[in-house]
Amino acid sequence: MSIPADTKSYDAGTMIFRQGDAGDLAYMINSGRVEVFSYGNAARVVGPGEVFGEMALIDGRPRTASARTLEACVLLPISRDVVSKRMQKADPLIRLLLKQVLGRLRDLHPAAAESTTETRSAPGLTQQQVAVELNMATDLRSALSHDALDLHFQPIVTLPNNRLAGFEALARWKRPDVGFVPPPHFIGVAEETGLIMPLGRWVLVRACQALKRLQRRHRRVADGDTALFMSVNMSAHQLYAEGEVQQLLDIVESTGINPKRLKLEITESVLMDDPSLAERAITTLRETGIRIAIDDFGTGYSSLNYLHRFPLDSLKVDRSFVAPLPGDGAGLRIVSAILSLARALGLVTIAEGVEEVEQLTCLAKLNCDYAQGFLISRPLPETEIVEWMTPQPARRRLPPRAVPG
Ligand code: C2E
Numbered sequence: 001m002s003i004p005a006d007t008k009s010y011d012a013g014t015m016i017f018r019q020g021d022a023g024d025l026a027y028m029i030n031s032g033r034v035e036v037f038s039y040g041n042a043a044r045v046v047g048p049g050e051v052f053g054e055m056a057l058i059d060g061r062p063r064t065a066s067a068r069t070l071e072a073c074v075l076l077p078i079s080r081d082v083v084s085k086r087m088q089k090a091d092p093l094i095r096l097l098l099k100q101v102l103g104r105l106r107d108l109h110p111a112a113a114e115s116t117t118e119t120r121s122a123p124g125l126t127q128q129q130v131a132v133e134l135n136m137a138t139d140l141r142s143a144l145s146h147d148a149l150d151l152h153f154q155p156i157v158t159l160p161n162n163r164l165a166g167f168e169a170l171a172r173w174k175r176p177d178v179g180f181v182p183p184p185h186f187i188g189v190a191e192e193t194g195l196i197m198p199l200g201r202w203v204l205v206r207a208c209q210a211l212k213r214l215q216r217r218h219r220r221v222a223d224g225d226t227a228l229f230m231s232v233n234m235s236a237h238q239l240y241a242e243g244e245v246q247q248l249l250d251i252v253e254s255t256g257i258n259p260k261r262l263k264l265e266i267t268e269s270v271l272m273d274d275p276s277l278a279e280r281a282i283t284t285l286r287e288t289g290i291r292i293a294i295d296d297f298g299t300g301y302s303s304l305n306y307l308h309r310f311p312l313d314s315l316k317v318d319r320s321f322v323a324p325l326p327g328d329g330a331g332l333r334i335v336s337a338i339l340s341l342a343r344a345l346g347l348v349t350i351a352e353g354v355e356e357v358e359q360l361t362c363l364a365k366l367n368c369d370y371a372q373g374f375l376i377s378r379p380l381p382e383t384e385i386v387e388w389m390t391p392q393p394a395r396r397r398l399p400p401r402a403v404p405g
């Protein structure tokens with residue numbers, strides 16, 4: 001594992017904190033040993049992989065012990081912000097019990113309470129998993145501040161004529177010394193640590209800027225009469241966090257794109273977390289012209305009620321339904337039913353994960369509006385998308401190559 005930029009090195013004999021100090025940080029030991037001690041109590045020694053100083057973060061009271069390095073150490077500081085985000089997600093009863101137990105431990109044995117071999121802040125995760133996640137979060141934060149993430153774009157085409165209609169923006173992260181990290185993995189860590197807000201804003205800025213360039217290009221190469229759209233994924237946290245929707249609207253305005261050409265993709269479960277709040281946020285977004293797509297439709301918690309409750313625009317049929325097409329009947333009837341339902345509700349339909357010509361043909365016959373998938377193109381960096389958009393006679397012969405326009 002790489003040593004994250006946020007770790008700090010300490011010489012032997014350094015006081016990390018003193019009894020009575022206000023506590024803003026806990027520490028995970030990457031290497032070296034630390035002594036945790038208080039007046040009148042036996043000292044405890046903690047080593048690599050262990051956490052100390054977490055008490056003050058959890059209950060907000062002054063340090064009950066001091067900590068000093070016994071040898072040269074590398075420590076990973078854990079901020080109150082990270083701990084409180086995890087605490088907020090824990091069950092309220094567990095939070096209460098944790099505080100009670102820690103309170104008693106403090107009274108009984110202050111030095112022991114400031115050093116523990118278990119990380120109590122994230123129930124359900126082993127200490128090693130917590131360390132891996134914290135290190136990943138540190139690297140991700142650094143990647144965001146150094147503009148070291150990438151955005152790829154996957155084309156979406158109209159059916160039945162396979163013309164370019166828009167793109168989905170997908171975040172990419174190549175982690176130093178580790179390599180490509182699958183998006184669901186780092187998006188999950190970003191959601192848990194609150195980094196999803198700056199990450200989501202970064203994605204939106206880049207996606208809107210790219211849309212302007214790609215629209216210009218589209219008009220030039222294909223004499224396109226319809227403007228392209230850009231789809232951007234949105235996490236629950238972005239929809240629900242106070243003030244975040246306004247920040248997203250400010251970004252859209254500052255980039256100067258037509259909000260009608262932006263789609264925000266939200267999964268069904270996001271809407272169901274807090275339907276009233278979601279409805280308010282979505283209505284605010286829709287009032288500016290931004291469109292909302294339901295992502296991965298059919299995989300979540302399908303309460304069909306919400307389909308007419310929220311002002312939605314599109315429905316994306318999950319690739320698990322597209323994969324068996326055309327198949328021997330059942331799969332076909334399911335997709336046909338989803339498409340009819342969407343049409344009855346006035347929603348535009350997009351099929352995801354189209355990998356085979358037969359699937360594309362079948363979806364066109366079922367009157368699906370748009371298709372997206374590896375058959376048409378994989379997600380690509382903007383430079384390669386520009387190349388992909390440039391008409392090339394040789395490529396056009398490859399059926400069913402999407403023809404820009
Ligand atoms: P998603 O929103 O469902 O995105 C579509 C995923 O399907 C992408 O995976 C894409 O590469 C993949 N895909 C597209 N066509 C095909 C196909 O024909 N076959 C197969 N097997 N896969 C196909 P990716 O890029 O790995 O992203 C995975 C997930 O990570 C996304 O699923 C989305 O939930 C999340 N994600 C990616 N970028 C962002 C982002 O900027 N913000 C948020 N909140 N989530 C993101």
Ligand code: CA
Nearest residue numbers: 168233265295
């Ligand atoms: Ca999506």
Ligand code: CA
Nearest residue numbers: 295296316352
């Ligand atoms: Ca999807």
